[in-house]
Amino acid sequence: MTPEHLKASSAVTISHLSGARLYLPLRLGSEEAKQMHEQFNEYMDQIELDLALDAAESLGSACNAPPEFWTELQLAAASMQLTDNEARYAALAAA
Secondary structure, eight states, rough: HHHHHHHHHHHHHHHHHHHTTTTSSSSOOOOHHHHHHHHHHHHHHOOOOHHHHHHHHHHHHHTTHHHHHHHHHHHHHHTTTTHHHHHHHHHHHHH
């Protein structure tokens, strides 16, 4: 993968991960969810996209995220070529 392609792929992933957050409640109910959100933000700030995806998945599960959230994670996983994650999020989006 060329540096330009990697940069473009990262931008797509960041866009979908950021978009997923928009489908979660503004006020996270539990302390656990708040901590997950802080961890997600740290990973995003550090451009640790694999870890951000994992943190987003945990956060979505804790917040009973809507299908649109899982669709955004599915698209992020696709841009990262994480086929197992992509399939899991597609199933959650369809549920």
